[in-house]
Amino acid sequence: MVLRQEGQVKFSLIFSIDEQCRTLITGNVSAAVNLECQICLGEFSEQISCEINTVVVEELNELFDLDQDRAAFVAVGKCVSLQDIVEDELIVAIPMAPKHRSGCAGYAARFSEGSDSKEALGEAACEDTYRPFSDLALKYKGRDRKEV
Numbered sequence: 515m516v517l518r519q520e521g522q523v524k525f526s527l528i529f530s531i532d533e534q535c536r537t538l539i540t541g542n543v544s545a546a547v548n549l550e551c552q553i554c555l556g557e558f559s560e561q562i563s564c565e566i567n568t569v570v571v572e573e574l575n576e577l578f579d580l581d582q583d584r585a586a587f588v589a590v591g592k593c594v595s596l597q598d599i600v601e602d603e604l605i606v607a608i609p610m611a612p613k614h615r616s617g618c619a620g621y622a623a624r625f626s627e628g629s630d631s632k633e634a635l636g637e638a639a640c641e642d643t644y645r646p647f648s649d650l651a652l653k654y655k656g657r658d659r660k661e662v
Contacts, residue, residue, distance in 0.1 A: 515608055517548040517557055525600050527566065537570040539587075543600050543607075552611045554618035564607040570594055 527541035544563035551558055568585040571577060577586055587599055 515549075515605065517550055521546050521548075523600060523604070525566075527596070527599075532569060537589075537594075539566055539568050539570065539599065541566045543603050545604055547604075547608065549608070549612040551613050551618060553613050556614075556618065558612075558614055560609075560612060562604060562607045564603050566599065566603050568599070 523543065523545040525541060525543040527539055530538045530540070532538040542563060542565050544561065546559055546561050548557055549560050550556070566585075568587050569580070570587050570589050571580075572589055574588055577588070580586055587594065587602075
């Protein structure tokens with residue numbers, strides 16, 4: 515998922531006991547990771563961070579008693595690996611399709627060679643886009659809706 519396995523992970527965790535006498539872990543995690551842009555395939559650095567609010571259970575069957583929205587971690591034996599907890603949360607925080615936030619610098623220039631402007635490139639891309647529900651938008655166009 516990441517291009518390099520170097521850098522620092524910063525985290526702050528608080529351990530407490532919830533109302534059912536289970537270990538509750540709360541806190542936050544942040545790290546700078548190097549990702550590959552899915553548009554231009556270039557490398558870029560992204561700062562990711564997430565909140566941790568998870569309960570530690572002893573057996574897999576205890577997961578069924580928890581709310582669906584409740585994050586849980588099954589402890590094998592009496593030990594919990596902090597690395598596993600922090601790593602899992604960071605993996606979930608990484609974007610599914612990472613890309614440069616400010617746009618790809620070399621990508622637009624590569625494809626705009628031969629066209630006069632970026633608008634021409636955008637119009638050509640829109641004309642070739644397949645829109646399977648475009649007919650429905652025209653049939654159900656209301657007074658307040660604009661044609662898409």
